Amino acid sequence: MANHKSALKRIRRNEAVRLRNKYQHKTVRNAIKKLRNTEDKNEAATMLPSVVAMIDKLAKRNIIHSNKAANLKSGLTKRVNALA
Incomplete structure (x- = not known):
């Protein structure tokens, strides 16, 4: 266990950030599924820009890799365009 005040604070901070990242990632996964x-x-065309923005935000914060974000956006755009 850490002995320094700064190390203890870093442990607390890491847990808070981890939980925030987990929440944001799960929210985006649910939006993609929807x-x-x-x-x-x-409806899909109106939802797409907000979902793409959420994916971009995850990639910017390194919660997901930028290539994964690009692949997700590409696939979702193709799916929306293919709807009749």
């Missing part, structure tokens, strides 16, 4: 399950093109 978008993928949508059959209405208009």
Whole structure:
């Protein structure tokens, strides 16, 4: 166990950041799932920009890799465009 005050603070901070990252990542995964399950093109087209923004935010904060973000955005865009 850490003996320094700064190390103890860093442990507390790491846990808080980990929980925040976990919450944001789970929220985005749920939004992606909701978008993928949508059959209405208009609804999906209105949801897409907000989901893409959420994915970009995760990539910017290094919660997910930037290549994964690009792949997710590409796949979601293709899916929305393919809806009739």
